[in-house]
Amino acid sequence: MYSISYILHIVGIALWIGSFAAFGFLLRSIVKKGERLDDHSFILEKIRRWxxxxxxxxxxxxLITGVFxxxxxxxxxxxFYLSFMEQAGTMIILLTIVFVSIYSRKMGKKLNGAAxxxxxxxxSLALMxxxxxxxxxxxxxxxxxVVGLRII
Incomplete structure (x- = not known):
């Protein structure tokens, strides 16, 4: 059971970092290009949904596999590195879920034309x-x- 949790944990982290980096660069390049984001609403909605x-x-x-x-x-x-992973990792995940969800909802409302x-x-919502x-x-x-270096 530990092995399955470990694999799910590593795959989840890879998807998290990879997706956030890729989507971040994509959104930032669209915004910095100077075009209106309303023209790219399909892309924004797909990113937001994913x-x-x-x-x-x-x-x-x-989070669940890490706790297990x-x-x-x-x-x-x-x-130290395990307690740091536990405490900092949990806090980062929870704050990410909260803040990304809030701004995702705001972007969704804005894309649908709601006030x-x-x-x-x-x-500005996309940049945030x-x-x-x-x-x-x-x-x-x-x-x-920190975990990879096994800082004690």
Missing amino acids: VNLGILPGLFIV MILQFDRDSMP LKKDKPLE YTNFMFLSAALSVMVIV
């Missing part, structure tokens, strides 16, 4: 969305570096 239906549930699986695997260790003699409380242009994706991916890479 993040909501693929990546965020995948993050929940990463960390419970297999003795809590008293756990090295927002604070009316912002679609370009990419910033959260890049931040999440960068923080997760930081956790991977």
